[in-house]
Amino acid sequence: MHQSIFQRRAILEGLRERARQATADFYQKPGVMPPPLAPLIVVKPSGNNTFALINRATGVVVAERFGHNNATSHARALEAKAKQFDVKQLGRALSIWALRIGAILTVFAFFGSHV
Structure with a gap:
């Protein structure tokens, strides 16, 4: 491609990124509801x-x-x-919490055995 096409594409991509960031900042303001x-x-x-x-x-x-x-x-x-909230989501949530609790207990057991 020609150099001017590359420059134009780079400028447009920069403008698109600024627009995305401005939109995200706008919806972070209090009282502004994002579209459905x-x-x-x-x-x-x-x-x-x-x-x-x-x-x-x-x-x-x-x-x-x-x-x-x-x-x-x-x-x-x-x-x-x-x-x-269906059974799959419940099972996924329970397994994540079981893994977290197991990791915490493992850390406590590891540090408790070295004291």
């Missing part, structure tokens, strides 16, 4: 009053529903269900 996160499930029409519910992160079709109202209500239900 993008929805987890996207409803897209697939024809003949049929709507596909697509997981935004993976692009996988989760379900199909007839009628826009049915599709959006099912998408809201799926998002609410995804936000709930």
